[in-house]
Amino acid sequence: MxxxxxxxxxxxxxxxWQPEAFYDRVIGEDRRRRLFAEVDLHGMNLEVDAGALFRETIYDWADQYPHWAVEIRWWYDRWIELASxxxxxxxxxxxxxxxxxxxxxxxxxxxxxxxxxxxxxxxxxxxxxxxxxxxxxxxxxxxxxxxxxxxxxxxxxxxxxxxxxxxxxxxxxxxxxxxxxxxxxxxxxxxxxxxxxxxxxxxxxxx
The missing domain is CATH 3.40.50.1000 (HAD superfamily/HAD-like)
Incomplete structure (x- = not known):
């Protein structure tokens, strides 16, 4: 049937949907590894998937890690590149x-x-x-x-x-x-x- x-x-x-590949291209693998080790970007994304605001959640996380703020904001600003x-x-x-x-x-x-x-x-x-x-x-x-x-x-x-x-x-x-x-x-x-x-x-x- x-x-x-x-x-x-x-x-x-x-x-x-391979965010690591995007960051590898943009900032290099070594720097990407440091970013993902220091900031739980996938955890941040789970908050969005569970219903949290999109831009606001990501920008709030960026404010918590000022030395990675630009890179974290890319999760919103350059989202279509992450999803390509x-x-x-x-x-x-x-x-x-x-x-x-x-x-x-x-x-x-x-x-x-x-x-x-x-x-x-x-x-x-x-x-x-x-x-x-x-x-x-x-x-x-x-x-x-x-x-x-x-x-x-x-x-x-x-x-x-x-x-x-x-x-x-x-x-x-x-x-x-x-x-x-x-x-x-x-x-x-x-x-x-x-x-x-x-x-x-x-x-x-x-x-």
Whole structure:
């Protein structure tokens, strides 16, 4: 039996999310390592993903570390560079599914405010049939509550949901609820899974 809906994570599924790579390019690996050792930038980002204000949170953290203030503010000022490049093959899969009438949802750890700002920069964010954004929901993956909230809202049985995420812990949490899951490594691998599930042909999937 085919899945009734396909669920995409965003970071590292539809667009790259590798902040360390950005900082390596801009300030060099050695200085980046010092920055990340002294400032918990991923912890800061989790605050945003959980619903904290976007710019204000980052600028508040910058004020706490004046010797790194410029670099910390880049997390907001140059956010689109941190979230680049787009994974065009995955975006094409999203569009191919929708073109066949398959409901496509997002389930993402993403701040509510940063998500709205990102709409102007990442056009595919407006193409989901339903959006499940941690900052709006007040809970982040892999907390089981976020998966339960999605199930309750969409009304689709767990075993009829197919979910792609790059993080093993997020995939495992979904699988424990009975979801069909795919740990994303490449768009081609995700395309092959969609074909195997009978949702797309090889040609439709770009294979």
């Amino acid at each position: 085919q899945p009734e809906a396909v669920i995409f994570d965003i970071g590292n599924v539809l667009t790259r 490049p787009r994974i065009e093959g995955s975006i094409a899969l999203l569009r191919a599914l929708r073109g066949k009438g398959v409901p496509v949802f997002s389930l993402t750890n993403f701040g509510s405010y940063s998500y709205e700002e990102a709409r102007d920069k990442l056009d595919f964010l407006s193409e989901f049939d339903r959006e499940y954004v941690s900052g709006r929901m007040g809970v982040i993956k892999p907390d089981p509550r976020i998966y339960a909230m999605l199930e309750e809202d969409c009304g689709i049985a767990a075993d009829r949901l197919l979910f792609a995420d790059d993080k093993a812990e997020n995939v495992t949490a979904a699988a424990r609820r009975g979801w069909r899951t795919h740990q994303f490594e490449s768009w081609e691998g995700w395309a092959a899974r969609l074909v195997a599930e009978g949702l797309l042909t090889n040609q439709e999937a770009g294979l």
